[in-house]
Amino acid sequence: MREERKEACKNMNGSYEEQTDSYGPYTVPGSGSYQEHGSERVGRPTTESLTKSRPQILIAGLPGSGKSSVQSVVFHKISPHETVFLAATESVHKHEVGNSAFVQLQILDIPGKLGSVEAEENLDSVMKGCSALIFVIDVTSENTDEALSRLKDTILRAYNANSNIFIEVFIHKADALTEEQRRYCQSELQERVDDELRESNDKVINRISYRTTSIFDHSVFEAFSLVVQRLISELGALESMLDLLVNRCIMEKAFLFDEVSKLYIATDSTPYHPQDFELCSDLIEVNIDLGGIYSEKIAKKGAADKDDDDKSSKGRSSTATIHLSNNMILYLREVSQYLLLVCIMRRQNFDGNVGLIEYNVKIFAEGLREIIERRRQELNLPSES
């Protein structure tokens, strides 16, 4: 019955995906030919030079493993429960992601179904240009053997096409598993894959990371954050800047987030707890949602009494402060376009020190600006105005 409904809704709604019917299977459409939601939203032009410099991430896996879901939930803000309406992907879909300076990507969502011989050959050239490969494996599926053999083939193919490629295995739909099962599943899968690959090519083994994911919790955002971080060459610099900030302000933890995707770009070197990430990313959501509700009015109001408001409002970047009952403070601050700093602090280190904290955050933002400026020059991105 569930299946029936899915079919019906699919026909009524059409699919969520872009129409790229004019492109044959496994041919990547030329850049700039259409705009993806993300880049439209931030209003940045998708020029030829710009898209060329964006690192590509290829998402592969068996049909129905959840490739399009992962991509749509993380980058298109589709609600997880709405992914049941996604139609099977029929050809390669290229999604331009242009959020903050650190999340400039092209995501290639390919069909799980095997294509024609020609299409399969084309895949090799696609892989050559990719910086990372994500292989999605469905833990709820019965045909583990088929998934494993596809996993092995895909990995070897990607590695042969491009030995610098980062390989990520998403052990997906893990919402069906308990915490313990997640760990077990991951170690067992890793062992099996390692065994199989050792026979054919043992160098590739070190390039593979395994993560358990689900679109119904934060794990897919956490995993994708780590994928994106592997592609950021300035990561070390960002981390030491965060360390410095955390030290100076006696913070418990600090994250630098890409606002639109809610991926974290970097964090300081204090121990990482998944709940900290979850809480910080939920705060970003609250910040976005409340901002969304109360910004419409502002636009209207701003038009009415322009000269009065203009000065005071333009300079004000977004901030949020949360007091928790366990004497912790969550402190959010916009530090650059679409980049948010979110910190966890003890109340005794926050109260009375707000001025100092703001000053240090300002210094951090200045350092960040330099890094971004250099990055923009290297990647040929238009500079922030």
Next chain:
Amino acid sequence: MAAVKQKLLLMGKSGAGKTSMRSIIFANYVPRETSRLGATIDVEHSNIRFLGSLTLSLWDCGGQDHFIDNFLEAEQENVFKDVAVLIYVFDAESMETKDTDYFRRVCDAIYTNSRGAKIFCLVHKMDLINENEREQFCKVREAQLKKIGERLDLTCFWTSIWDETLYKAWSEIVRCLISNLDTLKAKLRALCEVCEADEVVIFERATFLVIAHAVIEPHDDIHRFEKISNIIKQFKLSCNKKRAGLESLQVQNANSTVLILDFTVCTSIMLVCSDTRIRPAAVLHNIQLANEGFKPLLDDAPIAGSDMLIEPKNIPSSAPKASVLR
């Protein structure tokens, strides 16, 4: 003043989503967790302290045919007498003549036993109806249901556990049971003016349902308060995961400041200011001063802090459910 106990019947066919909505609003479930709920046997009865002066006596009535038949026949008087509110839940995706027939019989039973009761029809699981067809769908259904309940005071809502519509409907439902709402609104308006805020909203603290609001600067989005209920409730739950309560939240964007904080024992308050010259500290001070004046309206009657909410989650699913019918 002792707390007034009001009886709410929650009815509708099996699988319509009655226990789901009750668990989300009153027992801190997240929507996804409702897929694990089993069918309700007979009636699950819960007493919910809502504000100081009100206790909701909620009867979650199992929706399988033999249960409904029993309620309508042998148990009719027990179930349908002294009802303040009937909440009848329909599954939007499968509304059949059988459902409307049952609804008709339930309306008759209400008319016989509790003529003054308010009826709320919640056409639920609207997320499963194609967006383009919703408007037409609602029009047809509303006319149909209003016809059936024409002798009664009936309101229709279109709900889904996946968005704020659930909070909209339940806020309206509980608001019709709060007695001193007008006094409260007047007081709130005064507070809003003193703080030079654009708007002020009071939420019940545990459910985050909207109790009352005062709006000075008009806003286009008429559903914003329910959206905020939903947003903040979700955030409170994620704070709880870290074993921490949410005490206050202050968000400043371009040129508005939103403040949400604990107010009286039973409530939280939200203030929105678009005048950037207003200092949050001053607003906080005003709210603290106002607190005393609002207490009698909101927290009156003894408050038993911890037993405010029933936690069905703590009941092992295998344990027999308390039934008020036996």
